[in-house]
Amino acid sequence: MPNTKQLEDFVSQVRRDIVRQVHGVSSGHPGGSLGCAEFFVALYQEVMKRKKGFDMDGKDEDLFFLSNGHISPVFYSVLARSGYFPVEELNTFRKIDSRLQGHPTTHEGLPGIRIASGSLGQGMSVALGAAQAKKLNGDDNLVYSLHGDGELQEGQNWEAILYAAGNNVDNLIATIDLNGQQIDGSTDDVLNMGSVRAKFEAFGWDVLDIEKGNDIEAIIAGLNEAKSRTGKGKPVCILLHTIMGHGVDFMMDGHAWHGKAPNDEQLEKALAQNSETLGDY
Numbered sequence: 001m002p003n004t005k006q007l008e009d010f011v012s013q014v015r016r017d018i019v020r021q022v023h024g025v026s027s028g029h030p031g032g033s034l035g036c037a038e039f040f041v042a043l044y045q046e047v048m049k050r051k052k053g054f055d056m057d058g059k060d061e062d063l064f065f066l067s068n069g070h071i072s073p074v075f076y077s078v079l080a081r082s083g084y085f086p087v088e089e090l091n092t093f094r095k096i097d098s099r100l101q102g103h104p105t106t107h108e109g110l111p112g113i114r115i116a117s118g119s120l121g122q123g124m125s126v127a128l129g130a131a132q133a134k135k136l137n138g139d140d141n142l143v144y145s146l147h148g149d150g151e152l153q154e155g156q157n158w159e160a161i162l163y164a165a166g167n168n169v170d171n172l173i174a175t176i177d178l179n180g181q182q183i184d185g186s187t188d189d190v191l192n193m194g195s196v197r198a199k200f201e202a203f204g205w206d207v208l209d210i211e212k213g214n215d216i217e218a219i220i221a222g223l224n225e226a227k228s229r230t231g232k233g234k235p236v237c238i239l240l241h242t243i244m245g246h247g248v249d250f251m252m253d254g255h256a257w258h259g260k261a262p263n264d265e266q267l268e269k270a271l272a273q274n275s276e277t278l279g280d281y
Contacts, residue, residue, distance in 0.1 A: 002046050007216045009277035010045060010081070011037045015247045016280060017077035019270040021093040021100075022261045028094060028102060031257040032148065033074035035179050035214065035242040039146070040078040042219040047227070049141055054084060054111040062141045063130055065115055067123020068148035068177070069103040070259070075112075076100050084112035087281045121154025123147060124174060128164050131172040131235075142230060145174045150182030153191045158203070164235040165204030173226045175238040178213070181255040197239060206234040213242035248273055 014037045022028035043064065044050070051061040066075050073093065080087045085099075092098035099108040103118025115126050127145035134141060151157070164172060176196060184190050193199070200207045206229050210222035219240070226236045244258070245251030248270040251262075262270055 002217075002220055004217055007041055007045060009275070010041050011216065012247075012274045013081065013276065013278040013280075014041060014074060014077045015274040016271055016276060017081075017090055018073040019248065019262055019267055020280065021073045021076070021090055023264075023267045024091070025094040026261045028073055028261060029070040029259045030073065030248075030262070031181070031244040031251060031255070031259075032068065032071040032177065032179065034248055034251060035244045035246045036071060036074050036146070036177055036240075037247065038214050038216045038219050039175065039177075039240060039242070040074050042216055042223060043144060044078050044082045046220050047223040048144060050082075056114065058114065058130070059137065059139055060141065063114065063127075063134075063143045065123050065127045065130065065143070065145045066104065066117050067127075067145055068120060068151050069117030069123075071148075072100070072102060072104050072118075075104065079112040081278060082112075085110065087279075090281045120148070120151045121156040124157050124160040124164075127172060127174065128160050128169055131164075131169050132167070134171055135169075141171075142227065143172050145172070147174060147176050148182070149176055149178045149180065149193070149196065150187050150190065152176065152193060152196065153187075161200065161203045161205065168233050169235050170231055170233050172235045173223075173230065173238060174235065175240050177242055178239050179242045179244040181244045181253075181258060183255065183258045185255055200237045204234060205237045206232070207237045207239065209239045209241065211241050213240040214246045 018033045022030045048062040093100045099110040104113045105116045131143040212218035251257040
């Protein structure tokens with residue numbers, strides 16, 4: 001059984017990392033990063049099968065692809081604190097010649113990063129290709145991906161979603177961060193998508209909800225349920241109901257903190273709401 005307190009402490013430290021990275025360069029995307037902290041910690045610390053070291057082939061292990069690459073602060077924090085690269089390197093976020101760019105890139109060879117992401121809508125296609133490659137190679141491990149709900153407004157997603165079900169790619173688990181917010185407002189106001197569940201089901205996917213998307217135990221249970229549904233002829237979609245900015249009260253709910261950095265006073269308030277548990281960098 002997972003140690004819930006240790007995982008929650010890990011999440012708290014990740015939230016500190018997120019706001020410190022974004023504050024350090026007065027740019028970045030804290031809202032979605034904070035909202036997905038529990039998901040990343042659950043995935044990398046409890047659910048995903050990882051092997052020691054990192055290589056781009058990714059054979060004999062599960063793979064993860066971040067499609068909504070602007071939430072890189074949470075990705076970098078969890079990668080660093082999961083042993084992929086030194087935690088101190090978080091200090092270089094978005095700086096000149098850093099491996100930790102605002103959107104993940106591959107040209108500098110940062111361990112844990114398999115694709116350049118941030119051009120929204122492309123991650124589903126890449127994850128799908130990786131999942132098919134595993135099948136062709138006789139590799140029984142899984143492919144995970146994460147996508148924003150506003151990102152689903154990009155048409156390329158739906159071609160890939162249709163292809164995945166049409167080709168029985170049943171070793172893929174795609175998670176949609178349903179926080180209802182994007183850079184210009186709520187997703188309902190920008191482009192109402194109706195029922196995301198109904199759309200994925202109509203395209204032939206097996207869909208499940210994690211209603212408590214900021215509860216570490218609920219996420220672990222949901223991810224394990226999704227794993228149990230793989231290998232049965234359908235790709236699996238998780239609808240993860242999160243709160244943008246979760247864990248920092250003045251950043252929660254609305255879209256204002258999608259891509260806005262805290263000032264010095266706001267940083268201190270954010271840090272005060274999340275305890276230092278693993279050591280700041």
